[in-house]
Amino acid sequence: MEKITLFWFRRDLRMEDNMGLYYAYENEEKVLPLFIFDSDILNKLEDKADARVQFIHERIRILHEELRKYNSSILVRKGNPLEVFQSLSREFEIKNVYTNRDYEPYARKRDQEVESFLKEKNIPFYDFKDQVIHEKKEITTEKGEFYKVFTPYSRMWLKKFKASKVDTVSLDGRKNSFYQTKPLPLPSLEEIGFQKSHIEIPPLDINKPLIKKYDKTRNYPSLNGTSRLGIHLRFGTISIRKLVLEAAQLNETYLNELIWREFYMMILYHNPQVVDKAFKSQYDQIPWRNKEEEFELWCRGETGYPMVDAGMRELNQTGYMHNRVRMVTASFLTKHLLIDWRWGEAYFAKKLLDFELSSNNGGWQWAAGTGTDAQPYFRIFNPESQLNKFDKEEKYVKKWIPEYGTEKYPKPMVDHKTARERALKIYKEALGK
Incomplete structure (x- = not known):
């Protein structure tokens, strides 16, 4: 078996200024880049036309083309990462594994499992700060x-x-470290169980x-x-x-x-516990109303509050929502409707192109008042005044709500003043204020 060093791509899908890749090529010979389509993650995605998976696949194709310039390639596998490394250890004599660090709870557990396996095989595992x-x-x-x-x-x-x-770091002058090989097979999007999405990805600019x-x-x-x-x-x-x-x-x-x-x-x-618990633990005492029919109206953008509805429709159609509107929609769900922030967070996680666990969780807990350095529970956005302040000419809401201003557009599902008073009462009682 041939001796190789693996560089494991994850959240660093670029050749330029990639810290772990730089050190792999700086210190080793015959470096073969690897990408694993992680089945543990992919199997949880309900939408098989997920634009994020298509984006990753396209980036792997671009890396594949870039590596051809150096008479090298990228090794692509699908499966559980630990099982993939177990399989690779039978195919190659792996000298070292290089990668960049990830800080999310699942990623840390995954990396610990892979590193432990490699240690049993006396294969060093090197990780670097990059993101x-x-x-x-x-x-x-x-x-x-x-x-x-x-x-x-x-x-x-x-x-x-x-x-x-x-x-920043550069790979210039390190072309001799690339593992020389013919282009390795690149599985199609369909072969990994997904299909093309209609959602456009913003350009890298x-x-x-x-x-x-x-x-x-x-x-x-x-x-x-x-x-x-x-x-x-x-x-x-x-x-x-x-x-x-x-x-x-x-x-x-x-x-x-x-x-x-x-x-x-x-x-x-x-604080890995914040994935499913409030950062301020006392806020887990809040008796959320969690009315499913109300949650559905919020998801569809049919609450009768134009800024909330425009935001949700923009999200559903494009995978993006403006940050100011994210705050308004999150506040509305958690305060006006008293629906658990975890419901909203999970919906955003399914839809957002830029979904990042830490920021999504932090943003939702901020809006609900449950998080670190969050807005106080008694601060409740008024969706109407937010509209008047940030979309006075109603260009944004008219873009995303074609029936806005007609009889087809629904009346507000809840009165702002009544909902605000209800939220304050529920929060105060739960927190013993």
Whole structure:
């Protein structure tokens, strides 16, 4: 059997500025890239025309083409990752495995299982920081504890960022380290059990003029005021180092959003229980109403509140929802309808192209008042005043609700004042206020 080093692609689907890939090629010979379509994840996806799977498949095809330039290829398998590595260990003499770290509970468990197996075979497993600027315990209080509040976290993040040298890395001059092989077979989308989606993926474009005025445009959903790079950060088709160095310097507010992303990642890393429990445990006492018929109206965008409905229809049709509208729709579900934030979070997880567990969980718990540094439970968005403030000319709602302003558009399913008072009463009683 031939000796090889494997580089395992996961949330870093690019050749450019890929830290683990750089060190694999720097330190080893005959590096063969590997991607595993993880059946444990894919089997949970209900929609077999999931645009995210199509996006991943397309990125693998692009990597496949890029590697051909070096007379190399990418090895693609489908299955449980541990079982895939067990199988590969019988096909190759694996010298080392390199990869980039992931911080979600499932990913950490998966990596521990794979690393333990490799250790039994005396195969070293090397992982690297790649999808964040600061990770794990790099940003802590003076007592060495993780931050529970964003503002002091962001101050420390910036302080450390300015004091350290953040560099990108390049594979230039390391072409001799690629495993030389004919193109390996690339399974079709259908062969991995999926089909093409009609949903379009936003292009990978660092739009500097847009980012420069981000703080002035980001709250208005009818404007093209956000970068739409979420899916590219999620699957690592763009390097966070490149984005911070090239674009975030242009706008403090934009950089702040990238820091929020790492804050929520850090919260999830230190508190894996938040996946299905409130960060503030006392909030798990709230007796949610959880009316399924009301949840269905919210999902379809038929609540009678235009900003909520426009947001849900945009999400259902495009896999995207403007961030201001995400806050309004989440607040409406949890406060006006008193439906468990976990229901809304799960729906967003199914639909969002840029779904990232930590940010989705953090955002929903923020809206429900259950999370770290969340809005107070008594702050309840008024969907009508949000519409008047951020979509005054109603361009956004008219785009997504063709029947808006006609008799076909439903009346509000709940009165704002009544719903607000009900939510305050339920929260106060549950929290013993």
